Amino acid sequence: MQHLIRNIIVESPSKVGNLGLVTSAIGAAEGDIGDIKLIKSGPLTTVRDISVTCRDEVHLETVIANIEAIGNGVEIHAVTDDVLKAHEGGKIAMKSTIDVRSLGDLQRVYTPGVASVCLEIEKHPEQAKYFTSIGKSVAIVTDGTAILGLGNIGSVAGMPVMEGKSVLLDQFVGLSGVPILLDTSDPDQVVETVKHIHQGFGAILLEDIGSPHCFEIEERLKAELPIPVMHDDQHGTAVVTLAAVLNACRATGVDPTKATVGQIGLGAAGLAIVRMLLAYGVKDVYGIDRQPAAIERLHNYGGKSKESLEELMNDCDIIIATTGVEGLIKPEMVRKGQIILALSNPNPEIQPAEAIKAGAAFAADGRSVNNVVGFPGIFRGALDAEAKQITYPMLIAAAEAIVSHTRRGELIPTPLDPALHLVVARAVEEAAAKEKQSQ
Ligand SMILES: NC(=O)C1=CN([C@@H]2O[C@H](COP(=O)(O)OP(=O)(O)OC[C@H]3O[C@@H](n4cnc5c(N)ncnc54)[C@H](O)[C@@H]3O)[C@@H](O)[C@H]2O)C=CC1
Numbered sequence: 001m002q003h004l005i006r007n008i009i010v011e012s013p014s015k016v017g018n019l020g021l022v023t024s025a026i027g028a029a030e031g032d033i034g035d036i037k038l039i040k041s042g043p044l045t046t047v048r049d050i051s052v053t054c055r056d057e058v059h060l061e062t063v064i065a066n067i068e069a070i071g072n073g074v075e076i077h078a079v080t081d082d083v084l085k086a087h088e089g090g091k092i093a094m095k096s097t098i099d100v101r102s103l104g105d106l107q108r109v110y111t112p113g114v115a116s117v118c119l120e121i122e123k124h125p126e127q128a129k130y131f132t133s134i135g136k137s138v139a140i141v142t143d144g145t146a147i148l149g150l151g152n153i154g155s156v157a158g159m160p161v162m163e164g165k166s167v168l169l170d171q172f173v174g175l176s177g178v179p180i181l182l183d184t185s186d187p188d189q190v191v192e193t194v195k196h197i198h199q200g201f202g203a204i205l206l207e208d209i210g211s212p213h214c215f216e217i218e219e220r221l222k223a224e225l226p227i228p229v230m231h232d233d234q235h236g237t238a239v240v241t242l243a244a245v246l247n248a249c250r251a252t253g254v255d256p257t258k259a260t261v262g263q264i265g266l267g268a269a270g271l272a273i274v275r276m277l278l279a280y281g282v283k284d285v286y287g288i289d290r291q292p293a294a295i296e297r298l299h300n301y302g303g304k305s306k307e308s309l310e311e312l313m314n315d316c317d318i319i320i321a322t323t324g325v326e327g328l329i330k331p332e333m334v335r336k337g338q339i340i341l342a343l344s345n346p347n348p349e350i351q352p353a354e355a356i357k358a359g360a361a362f363a364a365d366g367r368s369v370n371n372v373v374g375f376p377g378i379f380r381g382a383l384d385a386e387a388k389q390i391t392y393p394m395l396i397a398a399a400e401a402i403v404s405h406t407r408r409g410e411l412i413p414t415p416l417d418p419a420l421h422l423v424v425a426r427a428v429e430e431a432a433a434k435e436k437q438s439q
């Protein structure tokens with residue numbers, strides 16, 4: 001049964017007969033050729049995208065080896081799949097919102113007309129929010145040190161994640177997310193850089209910045225900038241996790257404030273989840289981490305520690321894991337009736353189906369309990385409220401809005417429901433307005 005479809009991007013000298021050599025090489029290896037698309041036809045070389053169906057990865061390797069064996073300038077540029085194909089050319093672009101079709105348009109949009117708008121903003125800086133896109137733009141800042149659970153792979157390798165966040169901000173709440181790829185992780189340099197560029201943005205979303213330096217960076221930026229700053233891996237994740245915990249407790253008839261929660265991994269996501277649960281009123285929050293400094297931070301925030309993973313798994317009703325370590329939780333560690341949220345991406349600490357089979361009452365992974373359920377609405381609400389900061393009351397309002405929008409039987413709503421982000425945004429805006437009034 002043939003089922004692995006790949007697109008092989010082949011460059012060959014622009015000479016009649018070369019395509020025949022390539023297709024013969026694929027055919028000789030029993031690859032099944034589908035579409036052939038001409039990508040570039042130059043005087044020297046020609047590039048084609050050839051869709052080939054293979055039996056499996058080993059068969060694909062044979063097809064590739066046969067093409068490579070042709071030599072004479074025939075080269076494979078890339079072998080892509082659906083996911084890679086969706087990323088060709090990137091996922092975002094800066095586009096204009098206004099058409100330029102006449103000289104009048106040109107003079108309004110650009111010079112000389114634009115000068116009067118510049119002078120208006122110079123005289124009244126607050127007008128920038130009406131006459132520019134600044135108030136709808138969010139800088140998505142990463143240093144590439146904790147890209148998903150892939151580790152320190154660098155900012156450029158993390159760009160597809162940042163572009164992904166930008167797509168979600170645009171499509172879910174109409175904000176423009178602009179990736180900013182830093183080549184430093186030094187807190188002084190990160191803070192300095194973000195401070196120098198912040199004027200062009202309404203808010204700053206810190207993404208996939210590893211711990212512990214993420215804590216200092218976020219705290220300093222929050223204190224020093226007049227616009228909302230939020231590290232999504234910390235607080236976006238904590239909001240959505242709190243919502244999932246509240247929903248699971250509601251479904252199982254457990255009082256969340258009386259439940260015993262165990263957090264595995266106390267990095268950016270884990271420590272923020274602990275802080276959020278404590279702020280909500282959960283009394284017994286335990287944690288473990290392989291780094292003593294992370295345990296110390298847990299204690300400083302009022303969390304308690306356990307000696308081992310086994311002890312934590314044995315003693316807690318609700319387990320949350322954000323370690324980035326696939327398969328860390330073994331089925332034999334799962335206690336009957338437990339709620340298990342194994343949130344690491346791209347692969348969880350235990351697959352939900354495996355946890356349920358081992359006796360868990362509820363189980364989910366980072367695909368469903370994901371900060372995408374929260375961050376678009378949180379940023380939209382904060383910007384709509386013209387809030388200077390994203391505070392705990394705003395975050396808890398976001399979590400409660402997610403809970404209110406969850407249908408019976410769901411652990412967390414789907415992020416594909418546009419009404420969800422609207423509900424979160426309104427709750428955050430209202431919480432921000434209440435805070436302003438009480439100041
Ligand atoms: N579902 C979601 O929305 C989100 C999921 N995540 C996932 O959580 C994971 C961690 O992300 P961050 O917190 O940003 O990274 P991080 O690097 O800040 O934290 C990871 C923590 O786990 C600890 N750890 C690693 N292996 C461990 C082990 N065997 N036992 C105990 N502790 C261990 C590390 O010492 C570190 O403190 C990633 O896989 C990421 O994809 C992060 C943010 C959002």
Ligand SMILES: CC(=O)C(=O)O
Pocket residue numbers: 147148149208232233344345366370371372
């Ligand atoms: C979802 C996300 O932000 C992460 O896994 O890092």
Ligand SMILES: [Mg+2]
Pocket residue numbers: 148207208232233
């Ligand atoms: Mg992240």
